[in-house]
């Protein structure tokens with residue numbers, strides 16, 4: 360049953376038809392991510408207008424979890440400020456690692472909306488890095504870090 | 512043929528356990544094999560009855576431990592048909608064996624402009640040590656290409672051999688593609704131009720008889736843990752006259768005859784290359800694994816596994832969307848594949864949920880992945896205890912993968 364939880368309809372759909380897939384020429388922010396364990400590679404492009412994400416695209420190759428995560432993340436980040444992105448990342452991170460630290464639902468992640476479908480990842484410790492790769496990459500992009508974001 | 516797979520399976524306690532609530536189906540033998548009870552007991556008995564350091568004491572236990580340790584060297588001599596037990600060097604595994612040759616040979620004999628030839632299907636451990644040795648010496652690492660079927664391009668291999676080639680190193684049985692190279696022919700060509708030859712036998716020793724006289728090479732290396740023995744120990748075999756010319760790899764106890772602060776005289780072979788207290792327990796466990804393989808007989812193992820491999824290829828080829836990576840004419844044990852539209856990492860997770868252990872990833876052979884333009888593959892690899900029913904479980908698990916992805 361937990362397999363179905365991991366590979367929910369929405370996740371499979373986003374992995375097969377990723378949204379915002381492509382390149383933004385001359386993007387204000389760009390980040391590269393790499394998961395050396397499974398070879399996933401990802402580039403994220405962002406433009407901001409009035410301090411809010413106005414455009415976002417990503418490109419790369421990866422497993423279903425990492426592709427779906429990048430796709431759904433790109434939809435969730437539109438219109439957010441950097442601070443809001445950071446706080447959403449924290450919540451997302453808690454969501455996908457919750458069953459690792461004993462599943463404390465007490466500090467409810469909240470506000471994740473559609474991203475809640477990734478809750479099943481927590482049961483698959485080997486896959487947490489797949490789900491968070493796109494997020495790490497965005498964080499490194501908006502912090503202007505030059506180096507490739509790694510999940511390790 | 513006296514090959515009774517059920518009887519053999521019963522000697523491997525772990526095969527009766529379950530994974531994710533399902534009976535374990537272990538198809539990751541290229542990564543490491545499971546251990547028969549006698550190997551586990553040999554290691555345990557060493558600590559229960561024999562534990563002492565080797566080559567160092569006159570007391571009862573030390574003599575007994577030394578004898579057991581050295582007996583395994585003799586067993587190995589016979590196992591690979593070496594000329595002398597002095598040619599068997601115990602190391603940590605294939606990786607250390609290759610580092611030993613690359614470092615000792617490299618520092619003593621490799622010069623600017625020299626070349627070392629490898630192939631495009633090597634494991635990282637048969638690439639990086641040679642890169643390091645070449646960098647130090649100003650030598651060049653030359654790579655013989657492979658074909659789309661996953662075979663060494665033998666014409667190109669021959670062309671790349673030249674007077675500059677000092678050493679040739681290639682894999683016997685590829686862990687990424689399952690290709691069984693024609694080691695005898697490649698070796699003969701390399702010897703004709705005067706190069707030394709090392710063969711990476713990490714995968715082959717547990718699937719077919721390996722006879723170093725037959726191969727005609729100068730060095731081979733292999734790991735105990737891939738041949739039903741314990742982890743942390745492996746073997747470097749080298750021809751005595753060549754080993755005698757190589758400088759030591761590491762310095763320390765056991766590898767010396769006399770030491771003063773001015774000068775050290777090294778011990779004779781094989782001890783010259785075995786600095787420090789070795790993995791005594793591992794060597795003794797390896798001895799039990801050799802006994803086991805001798806009893807079952809590698810000819811029988813090869814015959815049984817070859818049939819099973821054919822069955823597996825036939826059954827897997829019926830899974831819609833499955834594409835094999837590596838379809839060499841001559842092959843053994845390893846089947847690499849991808850499923851259309853599904854990333855290997857997802858396949859690994861889904862089949863694991865059904866108790867099926869396969870490897871997904873680049874198999875420490877990133878250049879091979881690049882060549883076939885895939886980020887990773889799925890790899891099922893057979894051991895002597897696998898059955899057609901294991902293959903059925905894998906096929907069923909792969910059909911589930913397709914269902915999850917609505918393919």
Ligand SMILES: Cc1ncc(COP(=O)(O)O)c(C=O)c1O
Nearest residue numbers: 604605606634636686711713734
């Ligand atoms: C062909 C080949 N060579 C070398 C190695 C390295 O062996 P080890 O990790 O035991 O040193 C392996 C194992 O992964 C292998 O499959």
